[in-house]
Amino acid sequence: MQLKRAVITGFGTVSPLGSDVIEMQAGFEASRSAVQLMEGWDAYKGLRSLIAAPAISLDASSIPRQSRRSMGPMSIYSVQAAQQALAGSALPVGLLTSGRVGCVIGSTMGGTRSINEIYENMASHKDLSQLTSMKFFQCMSHTAALNVSQHFGINGVVMATSAACASGLQAIGSAYDLIRLGTQDAVLCGGAEELFPTVTGAFDILFATSTKYNDRPQLTPRPFDADRDGLVCGEGAGILVVEEYEHARARGARIYAEIIGYHTCASGQHVSHSSKESLAASMRGALASARIDAGAVDYINAHATATLQGDKEEAEAIRDIFGDKVPVSSLKGYMGHTLGASGAIELVASLLMMQAGRIYPTKNLERVADDCQGIWHVQKQLERQVNVIIKNAFALGGLTASLVVKSPD
Amino acid sequence: MTKEEVISKTNEVFEKSFEIAPERLKPEAHIFNDLGLDSLDIVDLVVGLQQKFAVTIRDDERVRNIRTLGDVYDFIYLLGQEGSVGGSPSK
Known part of the structure; x- marks a missing residue:
């Protein structure tokens, strides 16, 4: 089919x-x-x-x-x-x-x-x-x-x-x-x-x-x-x-982006803790679904809510897959964590970045924590063409979801 | 409670709960056809009237006969005559 x-x-x-x-x-x-x-x-x-x-x-x-x-x-x-x-x-x-x-x-x-x-x-x-x-x-x-x-x-x-x-x-x-x-x-x-x-x-x-x-x-x-x-x-x-x-x-509609990959999974391990394994599985699954390699991604819009444990696990998962080659930012410092709305609001924000050729930095990120090192943190507005974005969202219950979008043909 | 007080307080319920302009609140107005309420609104009308007049009317069979705003006025006024308004529930 x-x-x-x-x-x-x-x-x-x-x-x-x-x-x-x-x-x-x-x-x-x-x-x-x-x-x-x-x-x-x-x-x-x-x-x-x-x-x-x-x-x-x-x-x-x-x-x-x-x-x-x-x-x-x-x-x-x-x-x-x-x-x-x-x-x-x-x-x-x-x-x-x-x-x-x-x-x-x-x-x-x-x-x-x-x-x-x-x-x-x-x-x-x-x-x-x-x-x-x-x-x-x-x-x-x-x-x-x-x-x-x-x-x-x-x-x-x-x-x-x-x-x-x-x-x-x-x-x-x-x-x-x-x-x-x-x-x-x-x-x-x-x-x-x-x-x-x-x-x-x-x-x-x-x-x-x-x-x-x-x-x-x-x-x-x-x-x-x-x-x-x-x-x-x-x-x-x-x-x-x-x-x-x-x-x-x-119908001649304007196309803002194409969704090319998606994956959602769970850790099956703990009711509240994030696990880097399930976070990584989510992103890897989304990349596989999109049939692209990690190197094809231009920007990662992180879930990163500023919890001690969650940010560490997400940073490690991103590092394991992308190293420090892909810009990463979280938008929670501007709007807090809009919970069930966050994945959608922040995906829209990511599309705005795609349109503008500009990555908005992680607000309030002044000194990268030792346990969040090893990835490309965007700390100042970054002018950069963004064609492929991966958006993460994680949840209590060890649930994870990642969506990949690309700019229109 | 006078009939005028009943009308005034009942109208307050329609204005607040159903956002109906005061000039539309005429005794002859049909609460479904003219005022636009539906069956779910009737649930809320009952709650609004219960709160406004300190009555319990949810299981009062006479509620089913109400068609116009004037019917509402008459029903509440009758409850007052029966001594039900102000805390003592109607049967």
Whole structure:
């Protein structure tokens, strides 16, 4: 069976750096940090990381109430990012309702704010009578996928990946497979996440958050840095239009990049620890899938969240495969870790670098840690033609995902 | 509670929960056909009214007969007459 080719014909983001892709790119250009002290978080006993990177989004009132009523913040971010992606792709509106367009959007755990509101009624008051009909729709694992598909009338394959911080990249990988197999002509895909103290708290309990910079939030997270002390949670959504190559060509669509390889796997070893073996297996699998050697890669967009253990393992895995020959940077220092959205938002950022011929450096990386040496860390903006990119995303559970994209022919 | 108070508070529920402009809130307005609510909205209307008037009406069979905004006013006013408004649930 001849697999079809999958290309990216549109993308959009709502991120901590801005309500669209242009604002996000301006944030990278200005080396701006979106990390800030979160008002009211000090009320949570035991929460030590009081900082986060909230999304900047437009007023949602332009979304009709009948659509919006089932949306929590992450679904609103997703719809707004999808609007950008669809506008950029110029995908015919009629196609959305043809059954040939799908929607795959992942997140860590659905709408955390609504989940918390339900808990407050159920656990504190043992009272169901105050729950509105939409609360469950706002918190389901596939809330973003269902809301985007409902809002745009998409009636093809609709599903949600749920692999914590690899959810967004797994969603794009799944879309890639749907296109390659000929199941769909186009898929809106990506990841979404919303901030809430319980989310940061989940990592804080594991000693994985940044806790030493509450008074200097813009200096953290610090991927690969000697003074890194953990991740900072962010939120937002990244949505891409992945389309079958001939379909895109036939309608004269602009092609931003082609997805040429993807792999996802797990360590099978530990519920929380990253392992360099599974990280390397993910990247090697993606390269094999793309039928290219490591030397063909021009840039690695690292997952690197600034945890002590994760950054070390990723640096070692990259070193084992690429040595110090390929530029590497992480974008967490600008936007925090947008968790289930990160793979998609950062892939879009990587496409911007491909377009601009410019690699954005790892913000807050001032002194490379001893345990992260041996790879080409980009510490200053680097003017460089980028044709082939590998994007990594890793997650609790030892899950890993890597996607390879190349510039259009 | 006076009928005027019932109307005012009920309208607040429709404005807040369903974003309906005050000028559209006429007693004769059909809550499905004119105000655009659907079956899921009725769940939220019940929750909104329960919170606003401190009543429990979810299992009250009379809710099923409501068609217009005026029906809502009359139902809530009747609950008040029965002494159900303000904490004592209706049957």
